[in-house]
Amino acid sequence: MAKEFLRFLSFFILLSLLSIALVRLRAVDKAYQYTDSGLSESAIKELSSQNSYLEDLQDLYGYLFLLKEGKTESGENVLSHLGERIFPTIQISILAILFGVFTSIGFSLYFLDSPRALKAIDFFSKLMLSTPIFIFSLFLLILFFYKWELLPPGGYEFGSFSYLILPSLSLGVRVYARLQLYLSSQAKIELETPLFKLLETRGIPRNIILFKNLFPKLLPTFIVLVILDLGSLLSGAMVVEEIFFFPGIGRSLYYAIKSMDQALLSVLLVYTGSMIYGMNRAALIYQDSKNSLLAGKSK
Amino acid sequence: MSKPMRVYMICFSVFALLGIFSFEAPNGIDLDAVNYPAFESWSHPFGCDRLGRDIYALFSFGILSTLLVAIPARLLTIAFASCVSLFAYVSNRFLGFILDQLSYVFLSIPSLLIALLIVSGLGANFITLPLAILLSDWANAYETIKSKLKEINQSSYIHSSFVMGAGKVHVFRFHILPSLVSIFSFLFVTGVPNVIMAIALFSFLGVDWSGDFLGPGLGEQIAFSADYFDKSPLAVIMPVFGIVSMIVGIGRK
Secondary structure (H helix, E strand, O other), X not given: OHHHHHHHHHHHHHXXXXXXXXXXXXXXXXXXXXXXXXXXXXXXXXXXXOOOHHHHHHHHHHHHOOOOOOEOOOOOEHHHHHHXXXXXXXXXXXXXXXXXXXXXXXXXXXXOOOHHHHHHHHHHXXXXXXXXXXXXHHXXXXXXXXXXOOOOOOOOOOOOOHHHHHHHHHHHHHHHHHHHHHHHHHHHHHHOOHHHHHHHHXXXXXXXXXXXXXXXXXXXXXXXXXXXXHHHHHHHHHHHHHHOOOOOHHHHHHHHHHOOOHHHHHHHHHHHHHHHHHHHHHHHHHHHHHHHXXXXXXO | OOHHHHHHHHHHHHHHHHXXXXXXXXXXXXXXXXXXXXXXXXXXXXXXXXXXXXXXXXHHHHHHHHHHHHHHHHHHHHHHHHHHHHHHHHOOHHHHHHHHHHHHHHHHOOHHHHHHHHHHHHOOOOOHHHHHHHHHHHHHHHHHHHHHHHHHHOOHHHHHHHHOOOOHHHHHXXXXXXXXXXXXXXXXXXXXXXXXXXXXXXXHOOOOOOOOOOOOOHHHHHHHHHHHOOOOOXXXXXXXXXXXXXXXXXXXX
């Protein structure tokens, strides 16, 4: 545990150093943002002046540990800004994961006995993984909004499910494709093993073999993939939320880059980095514990 | 690569090259050809978009501008990751640990975010775009090379070399580097599709390097024409076809 903590601490320090370096690179010339503001040259100079690297680092730690109130470029409190936007992003992330998990399990295991259908599904999954996420978003938008007028083109309303469907589908498609390819390939291999041949010869119903014997065997790695996907969803969320005008963390990140919002951007970088690190470590530790169990080792 | 895939990729490459040699770069506006319909004349076989730019030319030059950045960017990334791996290999444990942690930091920040920050800060051109891709992607390549290094390092011929008195740099130069050649080609083949996706995405978000002389990137073409899908569907379908074909074709071994 202490080793894990030290590892995280060194990671956190490096992450904050890098975040400040990246943010300073972006926010190097803010003066042009105020050119049409009617402010005097000296006021613009003052507004666009940069602190030293150490001062920025100090500010960042102040915002992160609530010692100092961070303000966005529009004067909002950084943490309350994030608090408002985290919930919509969590909603679409959970929906995307649920969509990916259930459709991948359904398609992979249901079509396991028809090799041609499974091959076709595998092909489509590979095609999905070869298609950038914004293309899915645009096609969903064209179909569900422009053509069929079934769903709103974007935005968010608390409690309204229809606003979540298109962003979640866009994010979930790649989750589905990754999980489906894993499940179908591993399930095919497992079904050829003597254990499953024996279960088949004993006349156990196919569904019981698939869902009570086969799926639990594939579950540990499946869970690891799901956890890793949760972390990587944020990258997709940046694009998807921008396309669907969805007020989540991803759009906030994109907006912070565009508006050179130093405080918001640095805090977001550290939070997202730490979150993804935590997920990756959790997945790794979970996998290690499962592997040790399988190898018969115990702590 | 399977035979049908090879045939498909040859046809695709010939099709794209034909467009490059038959048309001029689509960086101008032709108001007489706005939304010119497809399959009606040989001068605009796939029609024109709403600025009168030929869709076939947009497609071909879009592919050219993507590949002109994607390939050097990936090669640079692999070269940089190899240098860092070599440095981690020859340096002491502490430095190795710091480099590992640094790679975790880069892996934990979404690569798109790092690249966007760099491109937004430095501007998009032929130098900064590969640099942004390098910085956003080097950690993945570093981790792959590191694990391969670990595997090679445990082999008997490496132990024998050390026993014979060889230094770390010598072992790296004469034993490890030749063994890494296969991983380099693997990293190139599997990495270029991600770079193509990143470039398409940048272009979609308006970050493009070649607009003035090669015309808009494939992503920008999609963003520009998506709202007018009914009027010129090929202006959206062709760049999508270009992106997916490049990713599928290059990504298949």
